[in-house]
Amino acid sequence: MTSLWLDRAPVSVPVTPEPDGEYDCVVVGAGLTGLVTALLFARAGRTVAVLEGRTIGAVTTGNTTGKLTLLQGTHLSAITAKHSASTVRHYVDANLEGQQWLLRFCAENDIATQHADAITYAGTEDGTDLVRKEFRACEQAGLDVAWAEETALPFHTHGAVRLAQQAQFDPMDVLEGLTLQACRHGATIFEHTRVHAVHGDTVSTDRGDIRAGTVVLATGTPILDRGGYFARLEPHRSYAAAFRVPGEFPHDMYLSADQPTRSLRYAPHAGEDLLLVGGSGHVVGRTRSAMAHVADMYNWTRTHFPDAELTHRWSAQDYS
Numbered sequence: 001m002t003s004l005w006l007d008r009a010p011v012s013v014p015v016t017p018e019p020d021g022e023y024d025c026v027v028v029g030a031g032l033t034g035l036v037t038a039l040l041f042a043r044a045g046r047t048v049a050v051l052e053g054r055t056i057g058a059v060t061t062g063n064t065t066g067k068l069t070l071l072q073g074t075h076l077s078a079i080t081a082k083h084s085a086s087t088v089r090h091y092v093d094a095n096l097e098g099q100q101w102l103l104r105f106c107a108e109n110d111i112a113t114q115h116a117d118a119i120t121y122a123g124t125e126d127g128t129d130l131v132r133k134e135f136r137a138c139e140q141a142g143l144d145v146a147w148a149e150e151t152a153l154p155f156h157t158h159g160a161v162r163l164a165q166q167a168q169f170d171p172m173d174v175l176e177g178l179t180l181q182a183c184r185h186g187a188t189i190f191e192h193t194r195v196h197a198v199h200g201d202t203v204s205t206d207r208g209d210i211r212a213g214t215v216v217l218a219t220g221t222p223i224l225d226r227g228g229y230f231a232r233l234e235p236h237r238s239y240a241a242a243f244r245v246p247g248e249f250p251h252d253m254y255l256s257a258d259q260p261t262r263s264l265r266y267a268p269h270a271g272e273d274l275l276l277v278g279g280s281g282h283v284v285g286r287t288r289s290a291m292a293h294v295a296d297m298y299n300w301t302r303t304h305f306p307d308a309e310l311t312h313r314w315s316a317q318d319y320s
Contacts, residue, residue, distance in 0.1 A: 003063050003314040004242045004267060004274070005172045011056040011179050019190045019210050023049045026203050026212035028195045031061035032171060034218030035178035036102075042185035049212075050187060051205060053194035057175045060220050063316040065240060065263055065278050068102060069118035069166035070095050070143060073255045074130050077137040085140065092141045102174070103167060109177040113169045114268070117252045121151055121160035127258030128158045134257065135161040152250040153264075154304045168253060168265055198224055221319055233319045238281035239294050240316065242267065242274045243301060243308035249275055260296065274311060277301045284317065 025041045027034045030052035042048045052058075070092065080088050106113050122128045138145040138161060148160045179189065190207070197204045201211050222229040238261070251273070254264040261279035268274075277300075280293040287293065294313075301308050 001310075001313045003240075004269060004276070004312040005064075005066065005170055006057070006062045006314075007312060008172060011172065011176045013056065013179060013189050013191055014183055016188055016190055019049065019051065019193055019205055019207050022211035023047045023188075023213070025049075025214045025216065026051060026210065027216045027218055028203075028223070029218035029220075030056045030175075030179075030189060030191070031059065031218065032057075032175065032178075034216070035175055035182060037216050037218055038187045038189075039178055039182040039185065042182050042187040048182070048187040049210060050182070050189040051193045051195050051203070052189065052191045055191050056179060056189070057172050060316065060318070061171045061175060063240070063314050064171055065265060065276060066171045066267070067118070067166070067168050067253050067263075067265060068099055068113070069163065069168075069253060070099060071118040071120055071134075071138065071145070071161065071163040071166065071255075073120055073261075074134045074257050076141060076143075077130070077133040080137040080140070088137070088141050092143065099167070105177065105181075106169065106174065109181065111169065111173050111177045112268070113167050114266075115165055115167055116265070118163045118166040119148070119151060119160050119252050119254050120257050121153070121254060122158040122258060123155075123256045123262065124258050125158050127256065130257040131159050131161055138163065151254070152252065153254065154249075162252075166253060168267075170267070195223060220317070235284040236281050236318050236320065237284050237290065238279060238316050238318070239297055240276060240278035240314055241297065241301070241310060242269070242276050242312040243305065244272065244311055245275045245305050245309075246307050249305060260293075262297075262300065269311075275301075275305065275308065278316075 024046035025048045027038045027050045038048050038050045122131045146162045194206045251266045256262040263278035265276050266273045280297040
């Protein structure tokens with residue numbers, strides 16, 4: 001089965017020649033990061049080429065949960081534990097600007113978004129302390145969060161932090177809009193073009209070389225052999241599935257603070273609202289059975305949503 005977001009016609013890209021010539025900026029990777037970057041450079045009057053090894057949104061963006069929120073599990077408290085209050089505030093301000101830019105872009109281009117509260121909850125008593133730390137970190141950073149003893153989830157929780165009026169979307173709808181606007185501003189997008197190396201101002205691909213004033217890597221991993229970053233990364237695999245659920249179910253965005261991670265949201269699809277469940281992650285290669293993680297997520301979903309009917313399933317890989 002495929003990702004809910006990729007269960008559609010591919011994003012249309014104008015027919016392009018073989019990559020050659022010279023550009024002010026070359027962006028490697030045609031996901032959300034790469035296409036936003038390309039659009040901003042193109043709007044500023046730069047000549048831009050986007051090089052994508054597969055197709056638009058094929059990897060990270062096409063397999064995400066599509067949440068657009070400043071409440072990100074327990075990340076803010078983790079940052080607060082190692083950095084100054086000023087750094088944390090800058091992080092929140094940057095996230096807010098990025099969120100609002102994307103929401104403005106969607107509104108200006110008639111791309112559907114849904115507003116929902118974001119909730120980080122403790123599924124066990126051991127998770128309560130993590131959620132309280134996140135609540136305090138959010139307050140200190142100026143986020144208008146609220147503490148909740150209970151949620152609308154169909155099981156008991158042990159405390160939750162809620163941030164109202166966050167957003168979610170179909171990420172491929174956003175990529176379609178970004179592609180259209182970037183091309184209208186003169187950007188050229190080359191799919192099925194894999195970058196092998198960058199030497200000076202020359203970008204080498206499997207379809208030829210092009211020259212660039214600036215190269216932006218917007219890939220899942222740093223693909224160049226510089227600084228040994230490729231060896232310092234830790235890959236994380238997680239799983240997601242969409243379910244048809246009879247009757248009402250919670251329509252906020254949820255993420256558990258404790259393990260195994262459970263991520264929930266709803267997604268409008270083909271005239272109905274589906275339940276998206278994600279999580280059950282692990283470090284790649286460090287589990288006896290990946291399918292056991294998938295089965296655990298399915299069993300958890302059907303325990304709490306007994307009549308859930310699977311419609312889509314997929315996996316995602318992120319790096320830290």
